[in-house]
Amino acid sequence: MCNECGCGLPYSPAARKQRLPAEAPSHETVIAVRESLFGANEAIAAQNRADFRRHGVLVLNLMSSPGSGKTALLEALIPRLPLRCAVLVGDLETDNDARRIARTGAPTFQITTGQACHLDAAMIRAALPQLDLNTIDILFIENVGNLVCPASFDLGEAKRIALLSVCEGDDKPAKYPGLFHKADLMLITKADLLPHLPQFDPTRSEACLRQLASSAPCLTLSSLQPDSLVPLQDWILREHTAGRLAHVWKPA
Amino acid sequence: MHELALCRALITSAERELANHPGRQLRALQVSVGALSGCEPDLLTHLFPHASPDTSAAGAKLEITFQPARVRCTRCGQEAEVAPNALCCPACGSPAVQLIAGDGVLLTGLILREDAHVQ
Ligand SMILES: Nc1nc2c(ncn2[C@@H]2O[C@H](COP(=O)(O)OP(=O)(O)OP(=O)(O)O)[C@@H](O)[C@H]2O)c(=O)[nH]1
Ligand SMILES: [Mg+2]
Ligand SMILES: [Zn+2]
Numbered sequence A: 001m002c003n004e005c006g007c008g009l010p011y012s013p014a015a016r017k018q019r020l021p022a023e024a025p026s027h028e029t030v031i032a033v034r035e036s037l038f039g040a041n042e043a044i045a046a047q048n049r050a051d052f053r054r055h056g057v058l059v060l061n062l063m064s065s066p067g068s069g070k071t072a073l074l075e076a077l078i079p080r081l082p083l084r085c086a087v088l089v090g091d092l093e094t095d096n097d098a099r100r101i102a103r104t105g106a107p108t109f110q111i112t113t114g115q116a117c118h119l120d121a122a123m124i125r126a127a128l129p130q131l132d133l134n135t136i137d138i139l140f141i142e143n144v145g146n147l148v149c150p151a152s153f154d155l156g157e158a159k160r161i162a163l164l165s166v167c168e169g170d171d172k173p174a175k176y177p178g179l180f181h182k183a184d185l186m187l188i189t190k191a192d193l194l195p196h197l198p199q200f201d202p203t204r205s206e207a208c209l210r211q212l213a214s215s216a217p218c219l220t221l222s223s224l225q226p227d228s229l230v231p232l233q234d235w236i237l238r239e240h241t242a243g244r245l246a247h248v249w250k251p252a
Numbered sequence B: 001m002h003e004l005a006l007c008r009a010l011i012t013s014a015e016r017e018l019a020n021h022p023g024r025q026l027r028a029l030q031v032s033v034g035a036l037s038g039c040e041p042d043l044l045t046h047l048f049p050h051a052s053p054d055t056s057a058a059g060a061k062l063e064i065t066f067q068p069a070r071v072r073c074t075r076c077g078q079e080a081e082v083a084p085n086a087l088c089c090p091a092c093g094s095p096a097v098q099l100i101a102g103d104g105v106l107l108t109g110l111i112l113r114e115d116a117h118v119q
């Protein structure tokens, strides 16, 4: 347990708010509180997570900077998965991504975030009535392209996937540790472009990730090269099976 | 990036706490901003006055403390402050660490004074 803050440990709502003895100067009172500003979001995320677990739906939260290839990956991946997929897409303004993904045949719903730079658990909760969780095995959530904010907002997902395209710097995990250290899987995308970008070294990206005390697997792939998607498909199938077994043996 | 939303969340939390202290006015909110939180303390300070009019936090100040990342090693037991992009144990190099601070944005305290109207 954390004595210093009580918040550094994930999913410990009991420790989050804890009153400390207050000091009282003459005309002023100092009230000590300890309340996470993300507490309200985490409470809703926990409800989402319970719903997803109960239905055996594996929820994957895809996060990256704008244009790293989240939508293209879903377009290429979904037709290759022998599972029933659905997609929630967060987008600032347009429904372009939702329309692209819907062509795969997977039920796809757009969450227009307007000015918001990230999805939060309440937005997911509000979108849930559109989904029939009984007919879904995997729910992909394409977060808003942003490497800062999405990291702070638990959506109730089972796993977080961080994408990094070879057009970006290979040291992104070191520059945006808040997002990458929480990722359960890192994908280096647009690998078909690697021959044109000799300065991008995937091993350096992985080294930066290891510096974040992460043991998350790191896969290099291209949405234009179907064979390169196989290790990701295997990872998803394993996670889906593991999630179902966990639910059977340890009901939420 | 979502600092304005954070300001509003701060005010909501503060108002909830303030309800337990009738007749007091909010002078300052004490906030801890973690190194890994993605939150910009300067932006928070800048935006707070824009979020607070018409609330009980109107005119109140933010007192922000920066919280560096801290890890506890589950292998050697060492507890240490670390750079946000070097989270392994500085003593033994192990990645088996718990992040014990620096992850969040916390409301840590409220400074209240007697409300002039009530006196
Ligand atoms: N060469 C190549 N181009 C790709 C690949 N994946 C995506 N792209 C291109 O990169 C651009 C952005 O891809 P998107 O899939 O829209 O990226 P995104 O992460 O969904 O972007 P936002 O939703 O705006 O954050 C598009 O022009 C894609 O065609 C890839 O594997 N190889
Ligand atoms: Mg997209
Ligand atoms: Zn944000």
Ligand SMILES: [Zn+2]
Residues within 6 Å of the ligand: B073, B074, B075, B076, B077, B078, B089, B090, B091, B092, B093, B094
């Ligand atoms: Zn150690």
